[in-house]
Amino acid sequence: MTARRPRVTSTDVARAAGVSQSAVSRTFTPGASVAPKTRKRVVEAAARLGYRPNAIARSLITRRTKLVGIVMAHLTNPFYPPVLERFSRRLEEHGRRVLLITVPGQSRGDAALPEILQYQVDSLVLTSATLSSAMADECARLGLPVVLFNRTAARTRVSAVCCDNEAAGMLAADLLLDAGDRRLGYVAGTANSSTNLERERGFFERVASRKAPRPKRVIGDYVYETAFAAVRGLLAGRGRPRALFCANDVMAFAAIDAARDLGLRVPTDVSIVAVDDSAMARWRAYDLTTIRQPIDAMVDATVDLLLGLEDGRITGSVVRRLPGELVVRGSARLPARLRRH
Numbered sequence: 001m002t003a004r005r006p007r008v009t010s011t012d013v014a015r016a017a018g019v020s021q022s023a024v025s026r027t028f029t030p031g032a033s034v035a036p037k038t039r040k041r042v043v044e045a046a047a048r049l050g051y052r053p054n055a056i057a058r059s060l061i062t063r064r065t066k067l068v069g070i071v072m073a074h075l076t077n078p079f080y081p082p083v084l085e086r087f088s089r090r091l092e093e094h095g096r097r098v099l100l101i102t103v104p105g106q107s108r109g110d111a112a113l114p115e116i117l118q119y120q121v122d123s124l125v126l127t128s129a130t131l132s133s134a135m136a137d138e139c140a141r142l143g144l145p146v147v148l149f150n151r152t153a154a155r156t157r158v159s160a161v162c163c164d165n166e167a168a169g170m171l172a173a174d175l176l177l178d179a180g181d182r183r184l185g186y187v188a189g190t191a192n193s194s195t196n197l198e199r200e201r202g203f204f205e206r207v208a209s210r211k212a213p214r215p216k217r218v219i220g221d222y223v224y225e226t227a228f229a230a231v232r233g234l235l236a237g238r239g240r241p242r243a244l245f246c247a248n249d250v251m252a253f254a255a256i257d258a259a260r261d262l263g264l265r266v267p268t269d270v271s272i273v274a275v276d277d278s279a280m281a282r283w284r285a286y287d288l289t290t291i292r293q294p295i296d297a298m299v300d301a302t303v304d305l306l307l308g309l310e311d312g313r314i315t316g317s318v319v320r321r322l323p324g325e326l327v328v329r330g331s332a333r334l335p336a337r338l339r340r341h
Contacts, residue, residue, distance in 0.1 A: 008051040017045035068306065069099045069121035071112050074222070077250055078278040079293070083127060083149070086299040094307060096122075110135045117142070123306050125149050132156070145309035149302050150293070152194040157317045159309065161302045163275070163293040164321040165195055169202025171291055171326055172245040172273045177210055178335035181271055184215035185234055185241030187251045189222040196222075199247050199275060216241055220251040227251035232258040235270060243271035243332070249278045252288055256331060271332040275324065287330035294322050 010024040017024070019038055026032040027042040034042075045051075068091050074080055088098050099119055101112045110132050116124060123145040136156035139146045148160035176184055186203055189196035200217075207215055218234050220227030227246070231254060234240065246252035252274035259270050266272055274281075277292035301320050308314030328338055 008049045010051070012049055013042060013045050013051045016049060017041040066096050067099045067119060067121045068096050069101060069116040069119070069124045071101045071103060071116070071124070071126045073103045073127075075102060077222070077248070078280050079249065079276045080127065082279070083295055083299065086295060087125065087303070090299055090303045094303070113138070117144075123147075123310050125302060125306065126151065145306055147302050147306050147309070149298065150195060152198075152319060154194070159305055159314075159318045161298050161305060161320045161322070162195070163298065163324045165198035165275075166202035168275050168291045168324045169199040169204075169245070170206040171324070172199075172275070173203050173206035173210070175273060175289075175326065175332065175335070175338075176243040176245065176271060177207070177212055178337070179243070179271065179333040180335075181243035181333065182212050183239065183242045184212065185244045186215045186217045187220045187227055187231060187244055187246040187255060188217060189220065189247035189251070191219060191221075193222075196247050203245055215245075220246065220254065222248055222250060224250050224254045227254035228258050231255040232261060235259055235262055235264060241270070244273070246272065246274040249274045249276035249281050249288060249290055252290065252331070253280060253286055256286055256288070266331055267333045273332045277327050281327070281329070289329045289332040289334075290327055291324040292327050293324055297322050 010021050014021045014024045017038075019042060023034060023038050024042050024046075026034040027039050028046075068087075070084065070087060072080055072084065075084075084098075084100070091098055099116070099121055101116055103112050113135055121144070124139065125147050127149040136146065136153070136158045140157065146158050148158055148162075150162050152160045152162055173184075184207060186200060188200060204215065207213075216234060218230035220230050227250070231244070231251075235258060244252075244255055246255055252272050255270075255272050256266050259266050259272070264270050272288070274288060274290040275293065277290045280286060281288035281290050301322065305314060305318060305320070328334065
C-alpha cells in the first residue's frame, strides 16, 4: 500500500511564498483584502505544493461554515430541480455552498433539523416542508436564519418567499369563467399546505364572487398517481366538470392523461389549467396552460433575505409574495381576448 502523503498546510504555503500565514488565509477567503502581488505568489506556491484550503478548520476560527442547508421533500416534482440549481448558482456567487437534506413527502422539516445543526449551517431554506412553531422558536434561539421557499407558515415567526398563490387561484378562475365554463372542478394538493390553501381560497372565492356554481373538488395530494385516480373518477361521473384548475403542474399532467384515458379531448371536452410552468408543461404531449411561478425572482429574493438575516441587516420575519404569470398554451379553452387570430 502507498503511504498517504502529509497534508500541505497554510504554514507550508506561507514559507514557500515568503509571506505571513495570515496573508495565505486572506488569499483564500472570499472578499478578503490582499495585495495582487501577494495573491499571485500565494496562489503559485499553493499550486506548486498541492495545497487545498481547509474549510472546516477555517470555520472553527470564523464560526462560519459558509454552508446553507436546503431541505426538500419533493425532488421528483419537476418544479424543484431547477429551483435547486438556481439556489446553488446564486449562493455560490456569494461564496456559499449548499447542503441538501431530503425528507419524506408531506413531512415537516423538524426531523431533519438535528442533522442539519450537526453540520453547523449558517442558515436554512425549507423549500417543500415547514417547521413547527416549536422548531422555529428553537432556530430563533440558536440564531439560525430560516426562510421558507414556496411556503408560508401562519403560526410561526419564520420569513418566507412565495408566489402570490391567492392571486394565481383568482387568475385561473377568471380564465375558465371568461371562456364560458361554469361547471368547474378543483384538484387539490396536500390539504394543509399553504400553497394549496391559498390557491384554493383564491379560486373558490373568485368563483363565488362571480355567482358561478361551487366547483367540485377532489384531492390529488400533489402526486401524479393520486391525481390520476381522483380526476378519472371525477370525469367519469355524472355532471362532470367542463374545466379543471389543478393546484400544480404534476396533477394537471395526470388530469390530461386521465381525460384521454376516458376518451375525452383536451381542451374540447375538458379544459385544464394549473400552476408552476415546469419544463414538462412545454412538452407537446401536454402543452399545458399554466400560471408560471417566477422561480428566478423567488430564489433571488430568498437569497437576499437569507443573507440579510445572516448579517443582521434584516430583523424579524418577512414574507414576500411575488406575482405569477399566465402562460397560454393548448390545454385550455380561452376567452376571446386571449385567442390567437
